[in-house]
Amino acid sequence: MALSLMASPCGVLSDEEEAMAVFESTAADIGGLAGQRLNVITLPEISMISPGLDRPQAIREKALEKKPGLVRGGSDDEGNAEKVKVFVRIRPLTAEEQGRGEEKGCVCVQNDESLMLKAPKDSQSMKNAERGVTHSMHKFSFSKIFGPDTTQQAFFESTMKDMVRDVLRGENRLLYTYGVTNSGKTYTIQGVGHEAGLLPRALVSIFRRLQGRLYEAVNLKPVLYQEVRQLDANEVRAEEIRRDSLLKEDEGTCSRMRGSTWDSGVGGLSVTSHIATQLEDSDSVCLESESLSQSGGEELLDGVQFSVWVSFYEIYNEFLYDLLEASPTLQPRKRGTLRLSDDKQGNPYVKDLTWVQVRTAEEAWRVLKAGRKNQSFASTHLNHNSSRSHSIFSMRLLHVHQEADRGQSTSISELSVCDLAGSERCKDQRNGERMKEANNINTSLHTLGRCIAALRHNQNNKSRPPQVVPFRDSKLTRVLQGFFCGRGRSSMVVNINPCASTYDETLQALKFSAVATQLVHGPSSRTRVAYILSLLREPEPHVDDSIIMDEDEDSDDQEGDVTMFDSDALLRAIDVLKREVQRQREEKEELEASVRDQVFSEMMEVISGMQEDFSRTLDTERALVEERFEDKISNLQKSLKKYYTQELEERDEQIEALTADLQKKQQCSLGDQTPLPLFPPLELEESNGPAPRRSQRLASTSTGELSRVRAELDQCRAELLEKTQELRRVQGQLSAPDPSDALTSAANRKLAEGQRNLRQLRLDLQRLGGNLQSGERACCRNTGGERLRHALAAADETLAKQDHTLVELQNGLMLVKADLRRKGESLAQMQTGQRSPYDCASVQSGSMTTGVAGRPTPKSRSFFRTVFTPKNQTGRPHVDQNTPYSRILRSRQPSPPPSPTTVGRYRVTKC
Numbered sequence: 001m002a003l004s005l006m007a008s009p010c011g012v013l014s015d016e017e018e019a020m021a022v023f024e025s026t027a028a029d030i031g032g033l034a035g036q037r038l039n040v041i042t043l044p045e046i047s048m049i050s051p052g053l054d055r056p057q058a059i060r061e062k063a064l065e066k067k068p069g070l071v072r073g074g075s076d077d078e079g080n081a082e083k084v085k086v087f088v089r090i091r092p093l094t095a096e097e098q099g100r101g102e103e104k105g106c107v108c109v110q111n112d113e114s115l116m117l118k119a120p121k122d123s124q125s126m127k128n129a130e131r132g133v134t135h136s137m138h139k140f141s142f143s144k145i146f147g148p149d150t151t152q153q154a155f156f157e158s159t160m161k162d163m164v165r166d167v168l169r170g171e172n173r174l175l176y177t178y179g180v181t182n183s184g185k186t187y188t189i190q191g192v193g194h195e196a197g198l199l200p201r202a203l204v205s206i207f208r209r210l211q212g213r214l215y216e217a218v219n220l221k222p223v224l225y226q227e228v229r230q231l232d233a234n235e236v237r238a239e240e241i242r243r244d245s246l247l248k249e250d251e252g253t254c255s256r257m258r259g260s261t262w263d264s265g266v267g268g269l270s271v272t273s274h275i276a277t278q279l280e281d282s283d284s285v286c287l288e289s290e291s292l293s294q295s296g297g298e299e300l301l302d303g304v305q306f307s308v309w310v311s312f313y314e315i316y317n318e319f320l321y322d323l324l325e326a327s328p329t330l331q332p333r334k335r336g337t338l339r340l341s342d343d344k345q346g347n348p349y350v351k352d353l354t355w356v357q358v359r360t361a362e363e364a365w366r367v368l369k370a371g372r373k374n375q376s377f378a379s380t381h382l383n384h385n386s387s388r389s390h391s392i393f394s395m396r397l398l399h400v401h402q403e404a405d406r407g408q409s410t411s412i413s414e415l416s417v418c419d420l421a422g423s424e425r426c427k428d429q430r431n432g433e434r435m436k437e438a439n440n441i442n443t444s445l446h447t448l449g450r451c452i453a454a455l456r457h458n459q460n461n462k463s464r465p466p467q468v469v470p471f472r473d474s475k476l477t478r479v480l481q482g483f484f485c486g487r488g489r490s491s492m493v494v495n496i497n498p499c500a501s502t503y504d505e506t507l508q509a510l511k512f513s514a515v516a517t518q519l520v521h522g523p524s525s526r527t528r529v530a531y532i533l534s535l536l537r538e539p540e541p542h543v544d545d546s547i548i549m550d551e552d553e554d555s556d557d558q559e560g561d562v563t564m565f566d567s568d569a570l571l572r573a574i575d576v577l578k579r580e581v582q583r584q585r586e587e588k589e590e591l592e593a594s595v596r597d598q599v600f601s602e603m604m605e606v607i608s609g610m611q612e613d614f615s616r617t618l619d620t621e622r623a624l625v626e627e628r629f630e631d632k633i634s635n636l637q638k639s640l641k642k643y644y645t646q647e648l649e650e651r652d653e654q655i656e657a658l659t660a661d662l663q664k665k666q667q668c669s670l671g672d673q674t675p676l677p678l679f680p681p682l683e684l685e686e687s688n689g690p691a692p693r694r695s696q697r698l699a700s701t702s703t704g705e706l707s708r709v710r711a712e713l714d715q716c717r718a719e720l721l722e723k724t725q726e727l728r729r730v731q732g733q734l735s736a737p738d739p740s741d742a743l744t745s746a747a748n749r750k751l752a753e754g755q756r757n758l759r760q761l762r763l764d765l766q767r768l769g770g771n772l773q774s775g776e777r778a779c780c781r782n783t784g785g786e787r788l789r790h791a792l793a794a795a796d797e798t799l800a801k802q803d804h805t806l807v808e809l810q811n812g813l814m815l816v817k818a819d820l821r822r823k824g825e826s827l828a829q830m831q832t833g834q835r836s837p838y839d840c841a842s843v844q845s846g847s848m849t850t851g852v853a854g855r856p857t858p859k860s861r862s863f864f865r866t867v868f869t870p871k872n873q874t875g876r877p878h879v880d881q882n883t884p885y886s887r888i889l890r891s892r893q894p895s896p897p898p899s900p901t902t903v904g905r906y907r908v909t910k911c
Ligand SMILES: Nc1ncnc2c1ncn2[C@@H]1O[C@H](COP(=O)(O)OP(=O)(O)OP(=O)(O)O)[C@@H](O)[C@H]1O
Pocket: 090, 091, 092, 148, 179, 180, 181, 182, 183, 184, 185, 186, 187, 188, 192, 383, 385, 386, 387, 388, 420, 421, 422, 423, 495
């Protein structure tokens, strides 16, 4: 029957496949906290993580042999008494999922307790397996596995029925569902439509058992962690009003929605609204448990009445929200958050949480429904009604003992049902809010996994220092802490969705829960009595849970309640515990110091390693960069050198041509017995055999313009030479030459100006040569293109200046030419104008003046004798005051013309 229920929806592995499979214990994988990874390849080894065959179980069995009275769970099998129960429920594939081809046989139920996961082709696990990172098949063992055909009723019978019984006996119990989103957690806890889940069934079951034993007054209320407070009349009234308003609210909703669907609120979980239908269904569950109710009735202590209080809250994005607070429809949507506090004993509890007293299962269910309207649901890509929070529904049973001699006394037991939000991949969420939720959900689930792993570690390694269990790292683990620390017991339901597309997430969920299967429950409240007894017997006991197991005492001594001890005994026990706490604190401090040292030294090693790596990398990088830039520079140098070599060669050729021209001109000039050359330094340099580079560059800078200017200069020089010779001839003819002629002086001035310009030109040429030389130096010394560019720019500037100077010089020369022309004309005029009178005079005197240097004609001789008469006392020539020329001379007297010696000196200076 059971096996038929668990027929795998996804096919069964053949023997061959199974033999080939590499099994992997995944229990040690969660968060890397569970210690070393256990890779196993045979079934017996895998069964190490299955409940019942590990070390704590063996110890426990040994202890049970010695002290059969120690563990009194009542409902547990003797061999599995304290093992945390982990149930797996596989949901059926929907028609739509089947249509999508999600059924790929990746989840295979082998028997009641073992399950095989086989990675589908396109899963990440298969890709990893193909890379040899992990295995493609995983086998897990659990307390019990339920196939897709399991009914809600059958599931309740196998999982929660015993828990309900234990709660009625005074124990605390927690059931939580864990699984990937859309795997059926909410379906399992709350149910859908007529298929009522575990919670409504548990409510009905409890109230059926409590028939006739209810304490209906509202004057006792649970407060803090698990204490009871007596309420006064006003408080009682307030509690009643609160309950009634909650019930009315639900009633209103039901009447509004009757016949249609019922919306839970935030996201809109739709269920059939008819509460009667739900309860009818729940009643049918109760029919199944009628026998249980009868047997349970026997277990309830005589004279004890029960007051039932319920609360409902959720943990959403790491905030606690009271789902039973005043109707959110009447208030702004912003909800107040709840805080977590510790009572005097350090037990955590939700402060200001609403507790509502209920008298029937129907009332409890309606309160739950009212709370669900406030719950956070949303539509995700996997589940359009996905729980985005962890919701916790708690039911506290106040056991009211009516004792004739001691009056009324109370104790509390609690049943909590926690519907955890589904684990999911954050990256699958396309909405920012959904991603944040998924992140918070995964964080708190991860913390739960770490707590479980640390608990398992501490239980399995009692000889080693215990790990700190990180309950405080998330709200979820904080509120559930009590159930993991001996103040109750927990059972886990792992919901599985067999879709191939969620295989990777399912595998992770199973790995997570596989750790929980190894957990052993902490000592119950009853075993704490034995513990206190052990403290009182041993003066300095080593506080350890194993003491309870190892004690070889009469089990009868260890039964009972803590109240059996008198205050002295308890004080002594407290003293012992204080000393123990002190000792453990010191131990922990030492441990912490050594851990810090280790961490520090390891960090230093890591840092120094990193430093070395960095410096090595830096050196390599530097060398590479240097090499690269060296290459670039040498390439640049080469190309620059090539370019400038070509340029220089071209210019050298031009200079050679120019030099040849110049030499030709010079030879012509020398042949004509030119006075001193106008460019002696240049000509000297050029004539000094093979020209040095500087001269080459000097010449190369002017090239075209220079040759042109020089040609003009040569022409000018030739003209000047001609005129000078003419002048000399005239001077030679004159006995006392006094060049007072204004025209001659103007010509001389222009000549001087021209010579000045030429001198300037030469200087510019020299500077240009210097610039070019420095440019060449820049090039040769590889000082970079930038400097060379500057040198070239300076050279260009100089060339521009030179152009300017040349233009000026040309202008000057033009002026000189014009003046000379005018002078020639004037002289000619003068000669022609003065000829007749002089000729007459000469005829009259019958004598002829002989010239010194020239060979004047008789006419000219008489003319020059008249004009250039010998100087008088003032150095001025005696001129006939009445002639027109004398008048011209007189008018020009303030500016005496330069003497031939001045011209000569000037030439000498230039040379
Ligand atoms: N055993 C089952 N039999 C039939 N239908 C089921 C079963 N388990 C789940 N379902 C259906 O699967 C769908 C998803 O289930 P449910 O909403 O309970 O998932 P969940 O794990 O609570 O998702 P989430 O974490 O996103 O809230 C629902 O439509 C539900 O009715």
